Structure formats: structure tokens, C-alpha cells
């Protein structure tokens with residue numbers, strides 16, 4: 001059977017994040033996993049794209065359901081202060097339990113994050129893992145024993161810099 005490289009192919013363009021202002025909103029549900037994902041995203045942005053640590057605002061909320069509201073409010077507040085965020089990342093970890101809770105929160109969070117992004121015209125990276133068990137969550141945060149483990153926060157950091165830089169260009173008429 002033919003195989004292919006899974007995941008996102010790195011962009012051929014090099015982005016400079018040195019003037020980007022980034023908002024990270026993360027949950028405190030499943031915090032050990034969330035913490036690793038936040039670290040992966042921030043480390044990637046600062047080390048690989050020169051995003052200044054002081055230009056990354058990190059805010060927390062309780063669970064993934066709270067992410068869209070917090071992101072929307074914080075983006076609006078940053079605009080009022082004329083210190084607009086160029087991009088945001090919402091980070092959370094949903095793990096399927098025994099009721100329908102997971103499905104409702106996953107749907108609300110994903111739809112809400114998309115709506116907050118389109119309405120605010122600020123790109124918001126979807127950094128919410130929707131896992132069927134603990135092992136899936138650990139693997140996707142670069143934790144645990146699996147050989148295939150990979151910290152998705154790294155991809156979200158790259159995506160954030162790319163979208164922040166591209167949106168700045170697009171808003172200046174540079175296509």
C-alpha cells in the first residue's frame with residue numbers, strides 16, 4: 001500500500017515573529033497535558049520565530065467550554081487598548097468520559113472558537129485535543145511512552161506565527 005507523510009508539511013516561507021503579539025488562552029482541565037502543549041507552542045514561537053516572550057500573553061480558564069468567550073473578550077479588550085493581538089491560540093484537552101459531555105463541549109468549543117475568530121477577524125488556532133482516552137492525550141502532547149508521541153503545541157506555534165504574519169500582510173494589501 002502506498003504511504004505518505006502524515007501531518008503538516010512545513011511552509012517554505014520563513015516568518016519573522018519578532019513584532020507579533022500573541023494571545024494564548026489555555027484550560028486548567030487536564031492541566032499536565034495542557035501545560036506541555038502550552039510549552040511546545042511558546043518554545044517554538046520564541047526559539048524558531050523570534051517571537052518576544054513579553055509579546056505572548058498567557059491566560060487561563062477552567063475548561064474548553066470557556067475558551068471561545070475568553071478569546072473573544074481578550075481580543076476585543078486588546079483592540080480597545082490599541083495593542084491588538086495578531087493571533088491567538090486556544091489550548092485545551094477534552095477526554096471522553098461516560099456521558100455525552102465530551103461531545104457537547106467539543107462541538108461548542110470548536111464552533112465557538114471558529115466564530116470568535118471570524119467575528120474578530122483575528123486568526124485563532126484550534127489547539128483543542130479531542131481524545132478518546134488518556135493515552136491519546138499524552139501521545140499528542142509529547143508525553144508518555146509511545147514512540148509516535150509528538151507535541152502538537154509545536155505545530156500550533158508554527159501555525160500561529162504563519163497566520164499572524166500572513167494576516168498582517170493581507171490586511172496591508174500584500175497578497
Ligand SMILES: Nc1c(NC[C@H](O)[C@H](O)[C@H](O)CO)[nH]c(=O)[nH]c1=O
Pocket residue numbers: 027029030062063064065066092093094095096101105
Ligand atoms: N470534561 C472536560 C471539560 N469539562 C468542563 C467544561 O469545559 C466546562 O469548564 C464546564 O462545563 C463549565 O462550563 N473541559 C475540558 O477542557 N476537558 C474535559 O475533558
Ligand SMILES: CC(=O)[C@@H](O)COP(=O)(O)O
Pocket residue numbers: 096097098099100101102
Ligand atoms: C462535568 C460533567 O457533567 C460530568 O458528569 C461528565 O461526565 P463524563 O466526563 O464521564 O462524560
